Structure formats: C-alpha cells, structure tokens
Amino acid sequence: MTTNDAAGFDEFVAARSAALSRTAYLLTGDHHLAQDLVQSALLQAVKHWRRIHTSPEAYVRRAMYHQNISWWRRRRFTETGLGSYDDAGPASDPDLRLTLDQALARLTPKQRTVLVLRFYEDLTEVETARALGLSTSTVKSTTRQSLARLRTLAPELAELIGADR
Known part of the structure; x- marks a missing residue:
C-alpha cells in the first residue's frame, strides 16, 4: 500500500x-x-x-x-439486549428507543438484519436481497414477518412501524 x-x-x-x-x-x-x-x-x-x-x-x-x-x-x-445508539430519528425519545431496542433484541438476527437494512439503511428490497445474498421474495416475507412480530412484541410501536407496512 x-x-x-x-x-x-x-x-x-x-x-x-x-x-x-x-x-x-x-x-x-x-x-x-x-x-x-x-x-x-x-x-x-x-x-x-x-x-x-x-x-x-x-x-x-x-x-x-x-x-x-x-x-x-x-x-x-444467545440474543443480547440492545443498548443505546445515536439516532436523531423517531426513536430519539428515550422511552420509545428503549421499547424499540427491547423489541429488536427479541427478533432473530436475520429478521433484525433485514429490518436494519430496509429501514435504517433505507435500502430497497432488491438492494437488501443483493447485499444479503437472498431472493427479493425472501426479503419481502422476512420484512413482513419481522414487522408483524414487532407489532406483537411492542404494540406501542404501531405508529412508528405503520399499519400499512
């Protein structure tokens, strides 16, 4: 070099x-x-x-x-709880951030990875699939399942997650 x-x-x-x-x-x-x-x-x-x-x-x-x-x-x-992270987005409220962190920590690593790439990194389904070496349909179904699980784990996040996703 x-x-x-x-x-x-x-x-x-x-x-x-x-x-x-x-x-x-x-x-x-x-x-x-x-x-x-x-x-x-x-x-x-x-x-x-x-x-x-x-x-x-x-x-x-x-x-x-x-x-x-x-x-x-x-x-x-074993899954570990998420601590805090720097975020100026909707999860900047400490209570909401804690709830989101706890809910994310209860997802599988694959589910969490897909959600991070889709919604934190703002990648499209195709870009996420390419980055992870998965099919686009797998990314779509994993996203749907992950969001449904988040809604179950933390119903108070419904506004953040959105009802239409």
Missing part, C-alpha cells in the same frame, strides 16, 4: 467509522460484536483498497452484512 493509499484509507476510516459502527451495532445488538464486525470489514477493505478506493463504503457495508450473516449462521448465540 502506497502512502497515498494509506492516507486515503485513514481518511475514509476517520470520516465513516461512526456511521459504520452504528450500523454494526444495530446489526449485532452488541457493542463488542459491532466493533469486531467493523474491524473485520475494514481489514477486508484495506486488503483491496486499490480496487475499491473509489467507493469503499459500499464495499465495507457489504462486507459487514456478509460477515454478520456468517456469524449468525455459524453460532446461534
């Missing part, structure tokens, strides 16, 4: 690590696993920096999604 490549990578990490960490936390539900997930994805990125330097964020996010899937396919570890 040349000095220019190293500087570009360092700039990318400095500029985007907070956003990547938030997404990793939402995917894993655990601060330590989230840090590991980001580090793993960045390690892959630095190895391929010359090839990906024009659009590294897409590469790193995709690496995070795939690594997370690999983890939850390999280990069916």
Whole structure:
C-alpha cells in the first residue's frame, strides 16, 4: 500500500467509522460484536483498497452484512439486549428507543438484519436481497414477518412501524 493509499484509507476510516459502527451495532445488538464486525470489514477493505478506493463504503457495508450473516449462521448465540445508539430519528425519545431496542433484541438476527437494512439503511428490497445474498421474495416475507412480530412484541410501536407496512 502506497502512502497515498494509506492516507486515503485513514481518511475514509476517520470520516465513516461512526456511521459504520452504528450500523454494526444495530446489526449485532452488541457493542463488542459491532466493533469486531467493523474491524473485520475494514481489514477486508484495506486488503483491496486499490480496487475499491473509489467507493469503499459500499464495499465495507457489504462486507459487514456478509460477515454478520456468517456469524449468525455459524453460532446461534444467545440474543443480547440492545443498548443505546445515536439516532436523531423517531426513536430519539428515550422511552420509545428503549421499547424499540427491547423489541429488536427479541427478533432473530436475520429478521433484525433485514429490518436494519430496509429501514435504517433505507435500502430497497432488491438492494437488501443483493447485499444479503437472498431472493427479493425472501426479503419481502422476512420484512413482513419481522414487522408483524414487532407489532406483537411492542404494540406501542404501531405508529412508528405503520399499519400499512
């Protein structure tokens, strides 16, 4: 890696690590696993920096999604509760955030991942399917099942989830 490549990578990490960490936390539900997930994805990125330097964020996010899937396919570890995360969206109310965090923590890792990509990362169904290596119909059905489960787990989130989704 040349000095220019190293500087570009360092700039990318400095500029985007907070956003990547938030997404990793939402995917894993655990601060330590989230840090590991980001580090793993960045390690892959630095190895391929010359090839990906024009659009590294897409590469790193995709690496995070795939690594997370690999983890939850390999280990069916016990779900842990979500703590807090930086969000200026509708869940900025502490009570609502706590309710949402607790409900998300009770979803399967696959359900949580699909919802994070669809509604936090704002990916389309097709983009989510591509990122996770699933069919679009699987993403649609998982989204529907996940939202139904959230409605059951936390009926007070109905306004946030929406009745039409």
